[in-house]
Structure formats: structure tokens, C-alpha cells
Amino acid sequence: MINKWQDIVKQKMRSTGETQETLAEKLDVTQSGVAHWLSGRRKPDTDIIASIMKAVGIKEITINDDGSASENSIQCDRNTNNFYIEVLDVKAGAGDGYLNSDVQEVIKLIEYDNEQAKLLFNGISSNNLKVINISGDSMQGTFESGDAVYVDISRRSFEGDGIYVFTFGRNLYVKRLQIIKDKLIVISDNKAYKEWDIREDEIDQLYIHGKVMLSQSMLLRKHG
Template sequence: MLNTWQNIVKNKMRMLGETQESLAEKLNVTQGSIAHWLSGGRKPDTDIISSIMKTLEINKIIINSDGSASENITPNEFNNDNFYIEVLDITSYSGKGYIDSDVMQVIKLVKYDLDQAKIIFKRINASDLKIINIASDSMQGTFDSGDAIYVDVSKKEFIGDGIYVFTFGQCLYVKRLQKIKNKLIVISDNKKYKEWDISEDEVDQLNIHRKVMLSQSMLLRKHG
């Protein structure tokens, strides 16, 4: 039998003497919702999973490709047996909430076979890679809402045209940045969104957090 994230939560609840009713009260949801989530009958939003883990003091959960899960594994480099990439909790990283955001909050680890990781990620260290889930259609055509993007957290400044995760003012963005003369042009690949620019006297409001390296589609299509 696979050890799923639900099983990890149930085991931690037993250790803490937590019931579905008491957990529901702490999360301000119904006991029925807890029952559905833990039975696998209904998939909770990612922020709910995050809240459950924080309430039960579960640090991280690895979700493997076969649906199995394990708890509290530290990300490893290429010289270890496996290659783990952390899925970013963007709110915890930034230390603040944002009025608007192009990303969703998720907390878990994704495990890759070492040989597979070398092909996909070349020589990028696992410690420099994070995964973020997109919650906006502003980059539709390049990636869609719900897709996972792999970002290099060592890239914290503009290093040439590309797609970046950045904050400007009180908003968090995943957009294409292009340098034209003395301005940065902010481009949404979805053409229904207009371009805008960041001038030299506004650059103090810009904070670049990471550069987007790869993306993975989460879109399910029915074929019959």
C-alpha cells in the first residue's frame, strides 16, 4: 500500500491526539471537509494542505511520481542518490502577503531520479532550484494557470531578457522582462494584457527573486 500525504497527516494526528473535529475547528472548516480530504474523496486547495501541515507541525512532504509520499527529507545535490526540489511556499519566503499574486502557495518536495535530473536540469544544483505553481493566465502561451515553473533562486538581479519572479510595489509577478534603453519592459505573453514599463526612478520598487528556467504543464486533456 502506498504511503500518501493523507496517511502522513493521519499518523501525525494520532501522535498528537488530534481528531477530525479538533483539526476542523483549528482550520475553521467543517469536519466533513476534513473527512473528504483525508479519504481522498475531494482534493483540497494547496493553501489548505499548507494550513494542515503547519497546524500539525509537518515540515515538508515529498510527493513521488507514483503518488507515494514521505516526510521531512532535506533537498540533496547531484552527488546523492536522489535529486529533490522544494516546492516553494511563496508567502513564507517573502515574509509578507501581496495584494495580487501570479503564484499559488504549495509546500512539498518533488523527487527525481539522479540520472533523470542530470538530463533535465544539467548542472544546476538542487539547492538553487525551486518549484512554483502559476495562478494567473497572464503568461498563457508560454505556460498556463496551474503549471509548475522551475526557478533558479541564485538569480536575484536582472541578468538579461527572460522570465523572472519579481515584486513591484505590493504585487508579486511572473513576467517577461526586457531591457530597452533605460527602461525595463514588463511583458505578459498573453496578449490580452498590456505591456508596462519600469523606469529608472521606479527601479527601487523592483525586487527580483529568481529567474524562470523550465516549466511543466499540469493540464489534463481527455482523449476518448
């Protein structure tokens, strides 16, 4: 029998006495919504699965080649005086959107000296920062495909013009968002791509995962 992510979550809930009702309260959703997710009748997005795992005390889940799942965690000797950011195995589409898997896997940690981190991240907690990679060229000039972006995941609503990581429909994007009159406009920095808008009747398809704070180029350039 395949051990799915739902099975691991339910096993953890049994061991801790967690119920669907208490989990729903933590996630600020309905009990029936939790029941649908855990039964597999509805497929939550990656951010919801991560929230479920965090709420029940699971560090992360690895999905194996045979479809089975196992709980695991990154093992490393951490210097308590340093600042660590998780790099997720997730790509955000700077183009037509990149469809990701259902589970966010932490593939490595980036370590900073605490003083350096204060200067770079303006006091943001390491728990609220994640690193993901860019796929596509629609943000060319600002990001290149393969660049890493540092995302403040505490900013999960529109907070003025800026670059956001967001899901619309089933696709994950990194784009500029700007409000013009009563429309939310999605803007690509590469002018070869047309801007598009999210109408009021489509806003329920939008989920903002965070706001981009910094980026790091991954390009290799040959010189001579």
C-alpha cells in the same frame, strides 16, 4: 499569547547566541532594519522572511489558523543519490499580480534521479531550485494558469531577456523582462495584456526572486 514568526526567530537567536548585529551582517542589511522586522514595525516580504529563517537555522514556519506559528520540517526518507526540489505554497501572478502570504511553506518534494537532474537542470544545485505555481492567463501560450515553474533562485538580478519571478510593489509576478534603451519592460506573452515598464525612479520597488528555467503543464485534457 500568540507565538508569531518573529517570536520563534528571536527564541532561536537566544538559543544560538545570534544577535541583531550578526544577523544583519548575514543578511547584508542594517541592524535597525532587522530590529524593525523582528519588532513587527515593518512587514518584510516572503523572500526576506525566508532568508531570516535560513540565517538563524530554522527550516520553515507554519502559520496556524489561530494566528500562532510553529517551527516544523518535512520528514521523508531521502535517497542520498537522488535530487530533491522543494515545492513552495506560493503562486506567482501571470496577470495582474498575486499577493502572497508572508511565509513560504514547503508543501512537498519532487524527486529526480541524479543523472536525469543533470540533463534537466544543467548542474544547478537543488538548493537553488524551487517550484511554484502560476495564477492567471497573461503568459498564456507559454504557461497556463496552474502550471508549475522551476525557478533558479540564485539569479536575483536582471541577467538579460528572459522570464523572471519578481515582486513589484506588493505583488508577485511571473513575466518576461527586457531592457529597451533605459527602461525595463514587463512583457506578457498573451497579447491581450499590454506591456508596461519600470522606470528608474521605481526600481527600488522591484525585487527579483529568480529566473524561470523550466515549466510543467498541470492541464487535464479530455480526449473522447
